[in-house]
Amino acid sequence: MNLCKRAFLYSTRKKGKTLTLLAFLLVMATLMLTCFSIQSATETANSNIKKALLGYFTINGKQLEGGITEEVREQILGIDGLSGRYTLRSYSYAEYCDAQGNPLAINTEEAAQIPEGYEHAGKIVANSNSQDDSYFTEGGFELTQGEPITTEGGNQVLIHEKFAQRNGLSVGDTMLLKDVEGKNRTILVTVAGIFTNTKEQDSIGIAPSYDLYDNIVFTDLSTAASLLYGTEDGASVQYGDFYVDNPDELERIMDEVKDIPGVAWEDCTLTRYDNDYQNAKESLEGLQNIVFIAIAVVSVICFLVLALFLTLRLRGRIHETGIYLAMGISKGSVLLQYLLEVVLVAAIALVISFGTSTVISHQIGSSLLSQVTSETYETVDLTGENEAAEESTKDLNLAEIEVAVSGEDYAMVWAFGMSLCVASTALAAYPIMKMKPKSILSQMS
């Protein structure tokens, strides 16, 4: 009887033992695979956290002739590592006139001074999304009527409540913006919304007239570009805030930005803003370390347990070994038989484990997913505004967390699992193989 047949027969006849071994190996392999899939999922979760901490850099291109052009912006956005989220900003001053060209009245009472040529002028603020402007996010501005400005073009403005009252303007009315440098740039704009300030301006009496809250007008980027640069299309901007995926890479990305040809980078100021990340960095790494340590502990102990288990199993077969040897079967072929048995069962266990761990991972993944949906649901319930809730999750553009067994991990578990099975079986068999059949059989209980 050759050893393959012997191995096969042993495995089928000792069903209980084979099944125990199979169960054991299956559980082990599933554990390892699940651990690995969880680990890679936490890596995704971690990079999501890094992304959500919103590291960004600002390009100040105020001194650039022609500003930051669309072409340059596209090149910047093409750099690897940018999250795709960005804010463009421009600031200027303009004289306000009604559609017929008659100057409109501004608030002059609370101004420290009214510079010459600014008697009917105010500050123009242009932002990719007016709601993201610091006046709205930090300064306490609130839109009371109309819609925010979210498009690059469209010749729209948002005006202050008091300015609207003073000049009898309402949403849908038109007015003119004229540049204050005498370059004869005039743009007809439509009032898209009216805002008010919820916090009092604390610089009343210090600020010049054009900086007073009442006299500020928000507009779109291309209108600002027309005022600043006189360009019609392909709006150039003064400032750009570009968000990155991983704040650790800010330095590299900023260096790459400075390598873009055709821009006088020496006239620009690039500033990095990653304070939130720097604050959280250390504790985040701690969290990642914990996952790593957990996986390391599991791996080491799993291997240990597996080796011990296989040894235990083989020790129960001393008697059998003695008989084989007494029958004249060579030690090599007995060892090979044992190995074959284990490898056979291990192969089956590993194949099944892919299925079981995929099922488990899927379960974990869907429980995470249901968590997210229930959270979103909550927000919807609270605000009653479906759009707003969706926007907040979309805004950060976080990667979906996928708990799945990767091919690499699977291959690794195969390689390690198999070599461990072979090594521990061989090791456990060694002391038995060293003995003579007679001494084996005589020491039996």
Place this chain on the structure above:
Amino acid sequence: MNLGLRAILYTVRKWKKTLLVFFLLLAITTLVLSGLAIADAQKEQAEKVRGTTGASFTVERNLSTGGWSNGSGGSYSTQEFISEDVIKEIASVDGIAGYDASLIVHEDFFNEDGEALKTERYGFYSYGSYNSEYNAMFLSGRFELVEGSHITEDMKNGLIISRDLADWNGLEIGDTLTGIYYSESNTPAVDMEIVGIFDIVADKDDAVNLYDNASYFDYSNYTFCSMEAAEGLLEGWGDENEGISEAYFYVSDAAQLDSVIEEVQKISSINWNNFNITTNDEVYQNISSALSDTETLITTLIVVITAVSMVLITLILSMSIRSRKRETGILLAVGIAKPAVILQYVLETLLIAAVAFPLAYLSSKQVAGALGTLFGKAAENVIVTPEHFMLVAIVGGILLVAAVLVSSISALRLKPRQILAQME
């Protein structure tokens, strides 16, 4: 021979087998204990991450419930200012990590020789501060302290200046400057010692900054001084329009922000009609879902490890009992009662466990740390507590007994003759 003796004898004579089971139990228990410790460490670490998000709430004067009055600079609110007592009381609430408030003073500075400091633009913007590390300028990263220390509440006359101002005037830490707010009104001169120097990180040239009082001053002319010094500068100025109108409180765990505010609002000595509370936890809101994903994943990992460990222990014990079928048959054949046989097996297992569990407690204390340092990762947070051990010892003990009982069923269902007859 009583069963206790039999159990001991078996354990000792079959020492190799005992040793194997012992090591298996040891390894698996170590795994579970480390897992529990890791789960705890994870919670702590996540709390730390939440603590770094700078979640805070601001207490400010409620201008709508106070009166208004007219003065030289236009109308101003007569609402009460936030007193030091109020601030200290709020700061003493559990869960508050730090606080600051600002009292803005525009003083002139003179060096030790009585000369006015040289600057590029005229005018200083000074924050009177309790704990300057919690000032928004530092927290937002616009300024970075590069030398010396922050102003703390126990400093009487500390001062932090910009690197530029220090360079222009040859100042360094330890130098004393004299501040005078408004000499025409005979406000006192206050001596302040430079305790720190900051670098300007933010780009002041960025027009986004231009909307408040502070924005009309150069960053290099910003200074931070002790609250006491700021109050001293204003002494005798006699304007009711000066005081602390906003105070900022930072919580140690962003997830607890709401409950901390609830606690704060319960302070009865403060008239909450006069003050508003606003929250700021944007950063935490941004990362909270991703952070809770990580937490869930780690918790799941630990649950999986524990569940698998239970299955493994059961498998091992059932295998070890099943290999003793023959012995069971003989024991029954010599007239030993079935319960006595089972009890002997249980006793043997518990004997091993009694040694393995405490050892696992010791080894698990080492394992996580050793593995961590081996790969250059600190594992200080992973601590195995006696509670973990108790949990594992009790649950583990029950599990062991149950496993032995379940695996003995098949052997004990049969008559001794049947058992011995089916042996090979």
